[in-house]
Amino acid sequence: MKDIFNVIHNRRSVREYTGEQLKDEEIEKILNAGIMAPTAKAEEPWYFTVIQNKELLKKINETSLELMKNSGDKLLESIANSRRNILHNAPTVIVVSGYEKASHMEADCSAAIENMLLAAEGLNIGSCWIGLIASYFKDEKNVASLKIPKGYVPLYGISFGYKANDNQENPKRNNDVVNWIR
Numbered sequence: 001m002k003d004i005f006n007v008i009h010n011r012r013s014v015r016e017y018t019g020e021q022l023k024d025e026e027i028e029k030i031l032n033a034g035i036m037a038p039t040a041k042a043e044e045p046w047y048f049t050v051i052q053n054k055e056l057l058k059k060i061n062e063t064s065l066e067l068m069k070n071s072g073d074k075l076l077e078s079i080a081n082s083r084r085n086i087l088h089n090a091p092t093v094i095v096v097s098g099y100e101k102a103s104h105m106e107a108d109c110s111a112a113i114e115n116m117l118l119a120a121e122g123l124n125i126g127s128c129w130i131g132l133i134a135s136y137f138k139d140e141k142n143v144a145s146l147k148i149p150k151g152y153v154p155l156y157g158i159s160f161g162y163k164a165n166d167n168q169e170n171p172k173r174n175n176d177v178v179n180w181i182r
């Protein structure tokens with residue numbers, strides 16, 4: 001078992017996978033790490049959709065790129081024009097949805113996502129938080145394809161797969177963001 005500080009420092013967004021599908025036990029461990037995250041008022045306001053269906057993954061990518069291309073947002077348009085796969089061709093994508101009436105839906109779901117990213121790194125599995133999938137969620141018809149329970153809204157995706165390469169070097173972080181008041 002890896003040391004937690006080692007996992008935190010070595011986790012990087014992984015955008016290239018071998019293509020081999022993960023084992024169900026590995027995904028279950030990652031999901032369990034997600035549901036152990038802290039939540040405001042212990043509401044646990046989340047729902048996880050594990051997508052491994054290749055047709056649906058292809059549809060999510062292509063539909064998102066199309067919507068991004070016509071979004072009027074210069075950055076989204078340039079990503080769409082590069083035709084890069086927004087899901088990084090991952091064999092597994094988990095969509096994290098939040099219960100819309102919860103008090104801190106987005107904070108709670110983000111805590112779950114970070115737990116899952118760290119759990120994946122602990123298993124030496126690559127992962128990447130996918131905000132770009134939001135384009136896909138803008139259309140109700142697309143959301144219906146995810147079969148999310150009533151009252152929940154999809155927030156983010158996370159791509160998972162075995163790493164195609166070793167982790168990149170730790171990037172420089174700005175450490176000048178702390179004030180101690182004693």
Ligand SMILES: Cc1cc2nc3c(=O)[nH]c(=O)nc-3n(C[C@H](O)[C@H](O)[C@H](O)COP(=O)(O)O)c2cc1C
Nearest residue numbers: 011012013014015086128129130131132133156171
């Ligand atoms: C809310 C959020 C949305 C993100 N969306 C994307 C995305 O759509 N595609 C992607 O490749 N990376 C995405 N990332 C990953 C960031 O680009 C990445 O965390 C950042 O560049 C720092 O790199 P690191 O994760 O390797 O430390 C997202 C991260 C967060 C927190």
